[in-house]
Each structure stands twice: as structure tokens, then as C-alpha cells.
Amino acid sequence: DAKTTQPPSMDCAEGRAANLPCNHSTISGNEYVYWYRQIHSQGPQYIIHGLKNNETNEMASLIITEDRKSSTLILPHATLRDTAVYYCIVKIRGEAGNQFYFGTGTSLTVIP
Amino acid sequence: EPEVTQTPSHQVTQMGQEVILRCVPISNHLYFYWYRQILGQKVEFLVSFYNNEISEKSEIFDDQFSVERPDGSNFTLKIRSTKLEDSAMYFCASSPSRQGVSPLHFGNGTRLTVT
Numbered sequence: 001d002a003k004t005t006q007p008p009s010m011d012c013a014e015g016r017a018a019n020l021p022c023n024h025s026t027i028s029g030n031e032y033v034y035w036y037r038q039i040h041s042q043g044p045q046y047i048i049h050g051l052k053n054n055e056t057n058e059m060a061s062l063i064i065t066e067d068r069k070s071s072t073l074i075l076p077h078a079t080l081r082d083t084a085v086y087y088c089i090v091k092i093r094g095e096a097g098n099q100f101y102f103g104t105g106t107s108l109t110v111i112p
Numbered sequence: 113e114p115e116v117t118q119t120p121s122h123q124v125t126q127m128g129q130e131v132i133l134r135c136v137p138i139s140n141h142l143y144f145y146w147y148r149q150i151l152g153q154k155v156e157f158l159v160s161f162y163n164n165e166i167s168e169k170s171e172i173f174d175d176q177f178s179v180e181r182p183d184g185s186n187f188t189l190k191i192r193s194t195k196l197e198d199s200a201m202y203f204c205a206s207s208p209s210r211q212g213v214s215p216l217h218f219g220n221g222t223r224l225t226v227t
Contacts, residue, residue, distance in 0.1 A: 036215075038155070039199055041222070042220050043116075043205070043218030043219050043220065043221050044203070044216075046216065046217065046218075099145070099160065099168060099170070100216065101157070102147075103154065
């Protein structure tokens, strides 16, 4: 699986958009980008995933660059409850392994 | 929204004792996983389980560990003889299909403390 690079920490003002970047320059054509978050010591929570098109759901938007070497998770209106560690994971589709590899992620702090 | 439930939320045991951590995956899911997270460290894969057998396991999942789906709803992780270094949060997860596209749904974990 391709490695990812994320900034270790970020701050965001409450109500503003939080933009969390992720570099995955060695991603291959059949690898998906997934985002999870972990609030305090709770279980990781799935947020969104995509292959090459931008994706949006009720939680967030995922913007993937045309060359797929990087992506950005956007929380449109961050709240205090969005304070968490955010993990960007690239994962091959299909048979090549069953596990997600969680890195160290980005610790997002939403400031009142 | 259906969720993965884990019990107990906190388990304290003495070194050398056996522990069983329990999980109830989401009812229509077919693939089951255990992950662990030592305090302050990364979330690490332990094992995946499908069709009543282990699909994959990591180096961490040695002979001290076993998994079982004893009935149609529970999925358990047994540690035969606990060590101090087994102290961690243990997360169960399930998915409706292989991880290729389907995301995992995690429970809120069992905190295991080995004294």
C-alpha cells in the first residue's frame, strides 16, 4: 500500500472550514484514498473515501488532485466535536491485503 | 444507525491470566477484524476473519491470540496468557465485504489493563 504523509497537527477556528492535506505521491491507479478519524480514545470512525473523483457526504468533502498524488479532506463548518486525529489511508481494492494501515495522522484542534 | 458493540469497556487482569474480549458486529456484515492501540501509539491490525476462519493476521497475532465466532452474533478475541505488553485498547471492526472498497465500522473498544 502507498504511504501517506500528513502534517502532525492543525488548528481551525470553530465555524470555519478545516482543510486537512494528505500526500500520497506513490499511489497507484487502483488504490483508493480513505479518511478516518479518532476522537479521543474511541474507535476509528469512517469519514469518506474516493478513487479519482471528488466526493462529498454528510460529514465532509474529499478533493483528490488530478494526478492523484495528494488529497484534501474538507470539514465545511468545523465544530468543537470535530477535534480528533484524522487519518488518511490509501488502500488497494480487491485481494491485496485485508488490513488498513493507520499512520500517525493529523491531530486537528477546533478552537472556540 | 447500526453499530459495532464491544464488551466490556474496561478489563483489568493479572499477568498470565486468560481474557476474552467480546464484540457484536453489525448484523449483515460478513468480515470481522481486531485491531489494537497501545497508549499513545498507532492503531495496529491484528487479524481478519471470514467464513469462520482467519483470513489474515499480523506478526502481533501470535499463538497467544485466538479468535472465534461462537454463534451467529458474537466475535471474540482470546488472549491465553496475558503479558504486561498486552495492555492496550482493542477495537473490533466489521465490514459487509472485503476491505477493497467497503469501509470498516469500528466499535469503541475494550481497554485491557494487565497488572
